Amino acid sequence: SPAIPDEFEAARVEAERLTADIERYRTAYYSEATSLVSDAEYDELFHRLEAIERAFPELAGQDSPTQEVGAAVVSAGFPEHEHAERMLSLDNVFSIDEFREWAEKARAAAGRPVRWLTELKIDGLAISLAYRNGVLETATTRGDGRVGEDITENVDLIPVIPRELRGEGVPEFFEARGEVFLSTADFEALNERQHELQEAFAAEQRAKGVPEERISIRYPEFANARNTAAGSLRQRAEKKSAAELELMRDRLGRLSLYVHGIGAWQHPAFENQSDAYALLAQWGLPVSPHSRVFDEIDEVVAFIEDRGEHRHDVEHEIDGIVVKIDEFDLHAELGETSRAPRWAIAYKYPPEEVHTKLLDIRVGV
Numbered sequence: 233s234p235a236i237p238d239e240f241e242a243a244r245v246e247a248e249r250l251t252a253d254i255e256r257y258r259t260a261y262y263s264e265a266t267s268l269v270s271d272a273e274y275d276e277l278f279h280r281l282e283a284i285e286r287a288f289p290e291l292a293g294q295d296s297p298t299q300e301v302g303a304a305v306v307s308a309g310f311p312e313h314e315h316a317e318r319m320l321s322l323d324n325v326f327s328i329d330e331f332r333e334w335a336e337k338a339r340a341a342a343g344r345p346v347r348w349l350t351e352l353k354i355d356g357l358a359i360s361l362a363y364r365n366g367v368l369e370t371a372t373t374r375g376d377g378r379v380g381e382d383i384t385e386n387v388d389l390i391p392v393i394p395r396e397l398r399g400e401g402v403p404e405f406f407e408a409r410g411e412v413f414l415s416t417a418d419f420e421a422l423n424e425r426q427h428e429l430q431e432a433f434a435a436e437q438r439a440k441g442v443p444e445e446r447i448s449i450r451y452p453e454f455a456n457a458r459n460t461a462a463g464s465l466r467q468r469a470e471k472k473s474a475a476e477l478e479l480m481r482d483r484l485g486r487l488s489l490y491v492h493g494i495g496a497w498q499h500p501a502f503e504n505q506s507d508a509y510a511l512l513a514q515w516g517l518p519v520s521p522h523s524r525v526f527d528e529i530d531e532v533v534a535f536i537e538d539r540g541e542h543r544h545d546v547e548h549e550i551d552g553i554v555v556k557i558d559e560f561d562l563h564a565e566l567g568e569t570s571r572a573p574r575w576a577i578a579y580k581y582p583p584e585e586v587h588t589k590l591l592d593i594r595v596g597v
């Protein structure tokens with residue numbers, strides 16, 4: 233991309249334009265579950281704005297998207313709910329060099345060797361599950377990190393999310409944070425069903441004598457798993473017919489969850505985030521089987537590279553790898569910015585190349 237402007241005025245104008253575009257894309261993504269641009273295009277705009285703000289720090293106002301988590305709730309009609317502890321986003325790196333630089337810095341700030349909890353970055357949407365005396369009290373979307381939408385009534389229809397926890401040592405109150413997603417298999421099954429419903433609808437219309445070109449698309453296929461999961465989670469039961477309610481239940485019933493963090497939790501009885509996962513799993517919360525703990529940065533890099541080559545061998549879409557310092561005392565020590573923890577980073581894979589028929593043709597020749 234072109235060099236960052238030298239002149240303040242040119243930088244200000246560009247930052248303003250980038251901010252307006254990013255805000256528009258964010259509203260569509262978080263409130264309407266729609267992507268107006270690809271994630272890679274969005275990330276590029278975001279990165280460019282960060283670079284301009286680094287060159288001209290006076291442009292990095294508190295209301296810049298680079299200082300905020302997600303987007304404020306644009307209500308679909310759900311009640312608002314304030315998180316007991318703020319939900320954050322993650323800072324991103326886009327190359328192994330950038331990742332190494334981050335890891336070395338984090339280790340230097342820790343002042344001692346650290347363990348790296350290395351996880352797949354699930355392309356879904358963040359959720360906070362608050363349990364009181366072991367019973368699910370509220371399920372809330374991330375929103376702007378402070379206030380999200382209370383979607384408990386929909387989460388009640390997702391079988392993999394436990395209403396009640398079992399086992400020893402469940403605290404009086406705590407928040408589990410995780411990612412709701414649609415597995416690739418369920419995404420495909422859902423689209424298969426949309427296709428069948430559309431076929432049946434079209435046949436009905438034909439039988440009524442409606443000409444082919446006037447048959448509308450009532451059951452469109454879904455574009456991608458992330459936005460389908462987001463859209464499913466924020467459906468409203470109100471004003472739906474019995475048949476529509478059935479479809480809504482089916483969509484919710486297909487959603488999955490992996491827990492990947494904790495929020496409010498008084499006096500946790502563990503020292504590492506990986507230990508917290510083991511405990512949450514014992515109580516019945518689903519945690520990812522793909523997480524690993526490494527001592528060496530080189531091992532993390534090997535994991536990132538290996539997973540990049542086998543991106544599609546996993547049951548869900550991934551858009552990167554999240555690397556976290558495993559030790560909780562270091563989380564408190566390193567702290568967070570207004571937007572993201574300093575003890576974690578997301579390595580984002582480059583966008584995948586679009587497969588063309590070119591190769592097949594060459595082989596054919």
Ligand code: NAD
Pocket residue numbers: 257258261262266267268269270271272274275301302320321322324351352353354355356357358359374410411492493554578
């Ligand atoms: P992010 O997706 O880069 O990272 C933070 C989120 O990652 C967390 O909140 C959590 O929900 C999720 N996550 C998944 N797996 C995780 C794990 N194992 N551990 C911890 N967290 C995990 O940041 P964001 O603020 O949620 O969203 C920004 C991203 O969303 C962009 O980089 C882009 O990919 C996408 N986006 C796209 C558009 C668009 O128009 N295409 C618009 C807005 C945002």
